[in-house]
Every structure is written in structure tokens, then in C-alpha cells.
Amino acid sequence: MTFDLILRNARIVDRPESPLDIGIKDGRFAAIEVGLPKGEAPDQNLHGRLVLPGFVETHLHLDKSCLLGRCNCDSGTVQEAVAEVAKAKRDFTEEDVYRRAARTLEKAISHGTNLMRTHVEVDPRVGLTSFRALKKLKQDYAWAIDLQLCVFPQEGLLDDPGCEEVMLQALREGADVVGGVPYLDRDAHGQIAKIFQMAREFDVDIDFHLDFDLDPAHANFGEVCRQAQATGWGGRVAIGHATKLSAMPRADFEAAARRLADAGVAVTVLPATDLFLTGRNHDHNVPRGVTPAHRLRALGVTANISTNNVLNPFTPFGDVSLIRMINLYANVAQIGRIEELAACLDMVTSESARLLNTKDYGIAVGHSADLVVLDCETKAEAVCEIAQPIFGFKTGIRTFVRPAASLLKPV
Template sequence: MVFDTVLRNGRIAGLHGPVDIGVRDGRFAAIGAALGAPDSAREFALDGRLVTGGFVETHIHLDKSCISDRCACRTGTLKEAIETVAAAKLAFTEEDIYARGRRTLEKAILQGTMRMRTHVEVDPRIGLKGFRAISRLKRDYDWAIDLEICVFPQEGLNNDPGTFELLVEACESGADLIGGCPYTDSDPHLQIARIFELARRFDVDVDFHLDFDLDPSWMHIDEVCRKTKAHGWGGRVAIGHVTKLSALEPQALQRVAAKLSQAGVAVTVLPATDLFLMGRDATHSVPRGVAPAHRLCEQGVVCSLATNNVLNPFTPFGDCSLLRIANLYANVAQTGRADQLEACFDMVTTLPARLMNLKRYGIAVGNPADLVVLDCADPASAVAELAQPVLGMKRGRISFWNAPATINRPEPRQE
């Protein structure tokens, strides 16, 4: 068989021993031991390193990344973050959003992310500036990453006249899905209903920011699950944050997990942001505020771990590494066994691919040749050691190369 590229001696999770991976016409053409290749084929020696289908980012905000220097924050609360960003975005321009989004997107690409869902704010203050800027990024970087745009009303819908019409315009202009943020709305249940109305009208998936506090006495999860069932939207709805779940006792958590699983509602946990914002009123024994994704997975809920914000009041740090997010979650959730670390790896690869309903994801013959090579031998080591991405390939083309660091040893001393 003729190949364009052959990657030698790579390890694929679930397969025993190193294999060769043959790529032709932008797709995986063969996977096996000692693949033959003509002299014209490019070859890369992987030396037993792990090969994965690329990281999948399900929840990030490119449009408001890299603005920490514009926001003076004192309390570090969610309320303050929303207010300071709302004030800052009055000065956003389309070019400004594009430039900051590009900076963040390129970081994600270099960290091995190949598919991404970014939430973009739409309201009468920002209009469609963010949507247009991120749509340009989607086109300009499609050689390295598949970008999905979720438009949503960060500051409310029913209390913000003109926002619904802008969401409609964005959907008519090609937004990939619709999002919501009920906890900022004057009528949360009505917002949920109207978001599902738009989802049905444009036949798109839904992704809510939801239940973002530590009071478990009430939740909007129930209404989202009810609407998901009523509209037959199971498998097409995701909810992010849901920090309330971190405050539930085990039996209550099981009941909520069963409800989510039965309704077909997926969950995205955002450890960096949730750790930073939650529990701000505690003077000691500060709650972590991170929903237990691994426990939800055990109950059949599709879960992902994601970045959320980068260098802004919601999260004033971040390098766009999903491995770092998985490692952070493992620390917080106290999941250190090899099988638990592998589950964390799944929550930044295969499970978010399911959440986003991605077709033909992963390293298999016939799939698009999208892959990332990590400087480790297995998924558990990748999470535990924060393994460096060495090489990325998108549709058969090398999208980045990051040579492993080497120690510059001195010459042997002469006795």
C-alpha cells in the first residue's frame, strides 16, 4: 500500500505494543506492525510514544480571553467577573476580539487541541462583533482545528431586550449551536424554554451554563432535563459548571446522575474557573466547588473536562493545555490510580468527542488523520506527568512540531 506519511512505533491506547500508522490522502490508511512504505513517503520515528486522536475542548470563551490587564478585580466572585467583563466588552472591536482569540487558539493548537467548542457572547452591547470575529478564526484556522461556535446570552435574555433577535441573527448566519445562562436571567425557566425553541427552529445542539453556585437546595438541572425529554433532544444537550453537584451528598448525587443519564444530558466540568470562583465567602475549609465528573461517568453520564476562560476575571491564568486541566481535576478529585487517570484522559479525548457528537473521531482506518503524539507511553502517564505534545497532524498534514527537550550534557572529564 502506498502512503503519504508513516509514523513508526507509536502506542495507541487499547492496542498492545507499538504499531506503525500509515496515512494517505488525509486519512488513516493502515495501522499495524512494520508497515512498508515507498521512498517518497515521509516517516516519523515515534520511539514508543503515545498517539491519540487529539484533545477535544468542549467549553472555552475565545472572545473574552486575554483581558486580565483591562479588569481591576477585588473580590474574585462570579458576580464581579460578570460585571467587570460586561464593562470591558463595551470597548471590544472585532479586530481586538480576533487578535486575542487568535492568541488563545494558537496556544490550544500547540497543546494538542484539534476540536473546540467556543462560547461567544451575543447581546445589544457587543452585538455580533464576537460572532463575526470568531467566525473568521474558524475559517482561518481550519487547517489546524475544527472550531464550533455556540452563541449565548451571558447577561440574561428576558431581562435584556434585543438579545433574542441577535441570537436568531447569529443562528441564521451560521452559528453551530445555541447556549444559555439561566442564572443571570430574570426568568430562568423562560430562558431555558426560549433556548430550546431556537434549538428546534434551527436544528442545533444546546449548551447551558448552569447551576453555578454551592447551594444544592434548588437546581435548574431538573428543568433542562425535562425540556430535553419533551423536545426529544437527548444526546444533544450539555451543561457546564454545575458546581452545585459538588455540594450534594452521595445518594442525592446518584439521583441527579440518573436523571441526567436518562435524559441524555452531558456535563462539562471546568476545574480552573470553578476552583477560582467558588467558596469566596468561606474563611476556612474552603469548598472546592468542582462537580465530581468521575462519579457522574460511573452512572452513565457523558462528561468532559474543559478550560472555560483564559487570562480574564473568571480565570486569571491558563495555557490552554487540556492535559493540565485533567491533571488539576485529578488532584482535586483525589483520583490517582492508573484507571482513574485514564478516565481523566478520556474526559479530554473520547468523551468530549461524544458530547460534541463528532463523527469519525480517533485513530482508526478510514478516519481523518487527526492525531497528537505525546511524550509518554500511556494515557495515565500523560495525565500524571503532564506529557508534552510533540507532534500534531490535522487531516494528514503536520500542524505543529515541538521537539522534546534534551539535556545538554558536558563532555566527559579527562582524568
Template sequence: MSFDTILRNGRIAGRKNGPVDIGVRDGRIAAIGPALEAGASDGTREFALDGRLVFPGFVETHIHLDKSCISDRCACRTGTLREAIETVAAAKLAFTEDDIYARARRTLEKAIVQGTTRMRTHVEVDPRIGLKGFRAISQLKRDYAWAIDVEICVFPQEGLNNDPETFELLVETCEGGADLIGGCPYTDSDPHRQIARIFELAMHYDVDIDFHLDFDLDPSWMHLDEVCRQAKGHGWGGRVAIGHVTKLSVLDPQALQRVGAKLADAGVAVTVLPATDLFLMGRDAAHSGPRGAAPAHRLREQGVVCSLATNNVLNPFTPFGDCSLLRMANLYANIAQTGRPDELQACFEMVTTLPARLMNLEDYGIAVGNPADIVVLDCADPVSAVAELAQPVLGMKRGRISFQHAPATLNRPDGMQTGLTA
């Protein structure tokens, strides 16, 4: 058998056997095994991985490309969620399609070189921004399909029932190719009606749903209950995700157990956004401030599909970020105090295989026949990847090398150097 590319001696995440070769042909994984032969073709590229970790790339389930990289335009003072929403709402009045595209491209390229191969981005739609964000991100999605698969989730950040024209714009984007629809009930004048209308649209267009939900620290009420009720009632289990749900961070163990059971029963997935939730939550605490990040590892133990994601980059919601999902997994491990090997493994899964399940990606994985979406980390296993923030050294999208980083080397007196070599 001939190959276009062979990756030699890589350790595949999730497999207990030793290093293997991965043969790629025509954009797909054609063979996996020890000592693959290049075949008759003399044009086969070979990369020596030297036992490094191989996996199908990070999966970003919740990011806002359209409003990234605007920290320099926003003068924030309190650091609260309300201020972030209001400040960004004011800033986006001046957005143009070219501006959105340029900033989103900067953020997307960061994600690519950090090893992300699949992404769901939320895009705001309302009468003030119109379809500028949707059009810009749709173009970006097409332009960067060589490196990353992007899903667009359109949603009403500033409300739906209090903003009647927004519904028509959401319909227009669904007609125009949006991949799924989202909601933000906590900004709406009638949260339950927004939830119901989002489900109506999702069923009409046969798309998945992803809500921003329960973004505060008051556990006395939750929109989560209504989302679970609608998901179960409409048979939309496995097609609904909720992001933030910071209320869950302040539940006692018994209450969290009840919520976890409800989520698992309804088939509603949870995305935790550690950087944003840490930055915005607990601002009114004079001391002993709460972390504010929902305990994804506890929910995962109950059968809830959980992911860790970026949310915002360089804007009032999160004034930092390099789009590294491995850094997000490491951050979550720190704040959740999860340090055992099995817990670090779980953190790795929450930026890889579990978000792939959340997004219903049927062709994700290092397996013969799947697209050759492959990322190599400078480590031997997922536990070390999270614990040590391993550097991505090579990425491949559908069989084409999409990025490379030179591994760090020590310039020894004897001149010996080691690294990824073609």
C-alpha cells in the same frame, strides 16, 4: 500501498497491543499495522515515535475565545462570579472585531500547540457586543481550519428575557452559521422561560444546546431539573450539555446519585471547568473553603457523558491558563483525589473520547478512514500522560503537520541524544 506520511512505532491510546505504524494518505488514515512499507513513492515522510503515545487530539468542549486575554483591562477586587460578570460586561463595550480576533487568535494558537484538534467555543451575543464576537470568531474558525475544527456556540451571558433584543441577535447568528446555541439561566429574569426559548431555537434550527448552569454552592434548588425535563420531553437527549453545575460539588452521595440518574436518563452531558470553578467558588468561606468542582468521575460511573474543559483564559473568571487540557485533567485528578491508574485513565478520557461523544463527533479516533488528526505525547500511555503532564511533541490535522515541539534531551558526555526525528 503508498503513503504521504508514516508514523513509526506509536502506541495508540485505548489499544492494548504494542507499537504500530500509522500510514496517512490524502489527509486520512490509510493503514494501521506493524512495519508498514512506504511503497513506490520516494516522497513519503517518516517519523520515528519510539513508542510514544498517539491519540486523535484533545477535545475542548467549553472555552470563551472572545473574552480571553483581558486581565490587564479589568480591575478586580473580590474575585466573585458577580464581579467577573460585571467587569467583563463593562470591558466588552470597548471590544472591536479586530481586538476580539487578535486576542482569540493568541488563545487558539496556545490550544493548538497543546494538542487540541477539536473545540467548542462559547460566544456572547447581546445588544452591547452585537455580532462583533460572532463575526470575529467565525473568521478565526475559517482561518485556522488547517489546524483545528471549531464549533461556535452563541449564548446570552447577561440574560435573554430581560434583554429582548438579544433573541433577535441569537436568531441572526443561527441563520448566519452558528453551530449550536447556549444559555445562561442564572443571569435571566425568568430562568425557566430562557431554557424553554433556547430549546425552541435549537429545535427550529436543529442544533445542539450547551448551557451555563447552576453556578453556585446552594443545593436547595437547581435549573438542572428543568433542563433535564425539557431535554427528555423534546427528545433532545444526547444533544444537550451543561457546564459548571458547581452545586453538584456540595451534594451528599445519595442526592448526587439521584441527580446522576436523572442526567443519564435525560441524555444530558456535563462539563466541569476545574480552574474557573476552583477560583470563583467558596469566596465567602473564612476557612475550609469548598473545592466547587462537580464530581465528574462519579457522574461518569453512572453513565453520564462528562468532559473537563478550560472555560476562560486570562480574564476575571480565570486569570491564568495555557490552554492545556492535559493540565486540566491533572488538576481535576488532584482536586478529586483520583490517583489510581483506572482513575487517571478516566481523566484522560474526559479530555478526549468523552468530549468527542459530547460533541457528537462521528469521525474522531485513530482508525482507518478517519481524518488524520493525530497528536503524539512524550509518554507511553494515558495514565502517564495525566500523571506526568506529558509534553505534546507533534500534531497533525487532516494529514498535515500542524505543530512540533522538540522533546527534551539530555546532552550526555558521549554525545547521544534521543528525540522525535523525521
């Protein structure tokens, strides 16, 4: 067989027989084995560097990224963030949203992300402005990244007249996922039921912002689990933040994890935002508010790490680097065992792809030739050293390069 390209001496993630050669043809992995014949195609020696299928971002807000300078960030509370963005988005245009989102998306691509779910605010004030801008962005950047659009009501659904109609129109126009923020309606369970109704009508997955405070006594995840089981939507539902779980005693946490696992409800932990917004009423011993995703996984829950917000009042920093995010998570979660550090990488790759129900993910013969090369040899090194991606491919086409740093030693 002839190939379009051969990547030699690749240390493929979770393939202990590495290093291997990877043959790419017609945008797919055509061969993965030791010592592919030389002279059959252009080749590149990776010198034992780690190769991944690419990073997977499951929870980001492209439409409201890069708003610093337009919004106040004085108290650092979620209430302030919602109010400030609500004011700012009244002036959004499709061109403005597209420009800011493209800036953020390009950073994500250059950091090795090639699969993403972004949440998009739709309501009677912003209408479909952001959704239509991101729909165009999805088309324009399909050469480098697969983008899912999750429409949701940031300012409430049942208590915001006209919002349901806007969400339904977005779903008619091709939104991939539907989301909700139950704690912003007086009838949180009513919003949850409405979101499940929409998901069933349009046959789409669900992704909630849920249980975003530190009082575990009033959690909504149980109702989400009940609805997932009652409707048969298990495996198609995710909840983001779930910081209430971080405040539970071990026995309660384990019971909650079993409930989530049994119902097929996944959890996305968002370390940067959760650290920034939670515990604002504490003046000492400030709680982290970061749910231990690795402990959820150990109890059978699909759990991953994601970015959430970038350069806005919800999170006034960030570069959309998922390798940096899991390093932050490992620090906060006090993870030190090599196998647990290595498993952190799964929570921005294979586990995240599982949450998105991705069918063609992974470095295997016949799969789409999507990959990222990190400047390290092991998964644990990637997490501990924030190993940088040096290049990536999407369907066999090189999408970015970030050459490894080199010292200019005096002769």
C-alpha cells in the same frame, strides 16, 4: 498501497496490541498494523510514544480571553467577573477580538487541541462583533482545528430587551450551537424553554452555563432534563459548571446523575474557574466546588473536563493545555488509582468528542488523519506527568511541533 507518510512504533491510545505503524494517505488513515513495508514512503519512528486523535475542548471563551489589564479582579466573584467583562466588551472591535482569540487559539493548537467549542457572547451592546470575529477565525484556522461557535446571552436573555433578536441573527448567520445562562434571568425556566425553542427552530445542539453555586436546593438541571426528554433533544444538550452537584450528599448526587443520564444531558466540569470563583464567602474549609466528573461517568453520564476562561476576571490564568487541566482535576478529585488516572485522559479526548457528537473522531482506517503525539507511553503517565505533545496532524498535515526537551550534558 503507497502512503504519503508512515509513523512507526506508535503506541495508539486504547489499542493494547501497540506499538503499530500508521500509514497516512490523502489526509486519512490508510493502514494501521504491525510492520508496514519499508521504503514505501517517508517515515518517522515514534519510539513507542503515545498517540491520540487530539484533545477536544468543549467549553472555552475565546472572545473574552486575554483581558487582564482591562478588568479589575478584586473580589474574585462571578458577579464581579460578569460586570467587568460587560464593561470591557462595550469597546470590543472585530480586530481586537480576533487578535486576542487567535493568541489563545494558537496556544490551544500547540498544546494538541484540534477540536473546540467556544462560547460567544451576543447581546444588544456587543451585537455580533465577537461572533463575526470568531467566524473569521474559524475559517482562517480550519487547517489546524475544527471550531464550533456557541452563541449565548451572558447578561441574561428574557430580562435583556433586544437580546433574543441578536441571538436569532447569529443563528441565521451560521452559529453552530445555542447556549444560555438561566440563573441570570428572573424566570430561569423561561430562559431554558426559550433556548430549547431556538435549538429546535435551527436544529442545533444546546450548551448551558448552569447551576453555578454551592446551594443544591435550587437547581435548574431538572428542568433542562425535562425539556430534553419532552423535545427529543437528549444527546444534544450539555451543561457547564454544575457546581451544585459537588455540594450534594452521595444519595442525592447519584439520583441527579441518573436523571442526567436518562435524559441524555452531558456535564462539562471546569476545574480552574470553579476553583477560582466558588466558595468566596468561606474564610476556612473553603469548598472546592469541582463536580466529580469521573463519578458522573461511572453512573452513565457523558461527562468531561474543559478550560472555560483564560486570562480574564473569571479565571486570571491558564495556557489552554488540556493535559494540565486534567492533572489539576485529578489532584482536586484525589484520584490515585491507575485505571482512574488513565480514564481522566478520556475526559479531554473521546468523552469530549462524544459530547460534541463528532462522527469522524479516532485513530481508525478511513478516519481523517488527525492525531497528537505525547512524550510518554501510557495514559496514566500522560495525566500524572503532564506529558507534553511533541507534534500533531490535522487531515494528514503537520500543524505544530514542540520538540521534547533534551539535556546538554558536558562531554
